[in-house]
Amino acid sequence: QLQLQESGPGMVKPSETLSLTCTVSGGSISSSSYYWGWVRQPPGKGLEWIGSIYYSGSTYYNPSLKSRVTISVGTSKNQFSLKLSSVTAADTAVYYCAPHSSGYYSYFDYWGQGTLVTVSS
Amino acid sequence: EIVLTQSPGTLSLSPGERATLSCRASQSVSSSYLAWYQQKPGQAPRLLIYGASSRATGIPDRFSGSGSGTDFTLTISRLEPEDFAVYYCQHYGSSPFTFGPGTKVDFK
Numbered sequence: 081q082l083q084l085q086e087s088g089p090g091m092v093k094p095s096e097t098l099s100l101t102c103t104v105s106g107g108s109i110s111s112s113s114y115y116w117g118w119v120r121q122p123p124g125k126g127l128e129w130i131g132s133i134y135y136s137g138s139t140y141y142n143p144s145l146k147s148r149v150t151i152s153v154g155t156s157k158n159q160f161s162l163k164l165s166s167v168t169a170a171d172t173a174v175y176y177c178a179p180h181s182s183g184y185y186s187y188f189d190y191w192g193q194g195t196l197v198t199v200s201s
Numbered sequence: 202e203i204v205l206t207q208s209p210g211t212l213s214l215s216p217g218e219r220a221t222l223s224c225r226a227s228q229s230v231s232s233s234y235l236a237w238y239q240q241k242p243g244q245a246p247r248l249l250i251y252g253a254s255s256r257a258t259g260i261p262d263r264f265s266g267s268g269s270g271t272d273f274t275l276t277i278s279r280l281e282p283e284d285f286a287v288y289y290c291q292h293y294g295s296s297p298f299t300f301g302p303g304t305k306v307d308f309k
Contacts, residue, residue: 127238127246127289129298142297143202176245184252186293187236191245 082106082114084177084192091198092171098164098197101154102177109158110135115180116160118151119188120173123196128173132180133160167199203228203292205301213309220277222304224290229270234294237266237275240303241286249288250275280306 088100102116109116117132131141133151141149150163164171174196178188204227214220224235233253238246248257250266253273263278277284285308290301 126302127291127300129300140296144297178245180293184232184234186234186298187248187251187291188238188246189248189251189257191247194245 082179082190084179084190086175086177086192086195088195088197090196091200092167093201094168094199095166098162098167098171098199100162100175100177100195100197101159102161102192104158104160104179109153109160113181115182115186116151116153117178117180117188118162119176119178119191121176121194122170122173130162130164130175169199171197172199173197202297203230203295203299205290205292205299207288207290207301207304209304210302211305211307213307214280215309216280216282218280220275220280220284220306222275222277222288222306224268224273224275224301226271226273226292230273230292231294233269234292235266235268235273236291236293237264238289238291239284239286240289246289277306 083105085103092098115132118130131151133139148165153160174194176194177192180186206225208223235253237250240246254266265276267274287303287305289303
């Protein structure tokens with residue numbers, strides 16, 4: 081059973097880059113079974129898919145964030161990462177890492193506990 | 202992009218009652234690639250239903266999903282105290298994956 085843990089700074093200044101890492105246990109980041117995704121949730125609001133990466137390195141992003149997002153895989157430590165540039169207060173949210181399969185199975189059946197990132201000077 | 206609308210925004214019910222939650226898509230969701238999640242305060246979402254009607258592992262049979270095309274329903278046959286939470290629908294048939302705004306089921 082997959083277990084996921086997000087880590088990174090809890091506060092980022094406006095205009096800077098938000099960087100988070102998700103550490104995966106119970107499975108390999110190099111597995112062809114999963115895409116490795118990020119979802120966020122502003123306080124008191126709904127869920128927004130940010131993007132996903134396959135072990136091969138292929139990525140797809142939400143068009144609403146695409147210009148600012150980079151997701152990458154670090155196979156040596158069974159981790160994958162999120163970078164979101166030029167952040168504003170609107171990027172304040174709980175960020176979850178959540179893998180998914182492909183096609184009919186592209187739902188999010190595992191989630192990290194989430195990490196709150198606040199954008200503030 | 203498929204936009205999902207959920208209704209009602211809040212559903213006030215008592216334990217033992219039946220809950221019927223609606224999710225409507227702005228265009229047809231291919232092959233019923235529609236999921237439902239439950240979220241409690243301070244917790245990550247939990248997958249309940251995928252493929253519009255298939256229960257995820259360990260989900261009690263009081264939860265059921267139905268629908269196709271643009272109209273989907275999550276039914277909780279008899280509410281248990283632990284079922285009071287926010288419920289989200291999500292389509293995953295094509296990118297971008299999108300979520301509905303959620304329905305909160307609270308105590309009457």
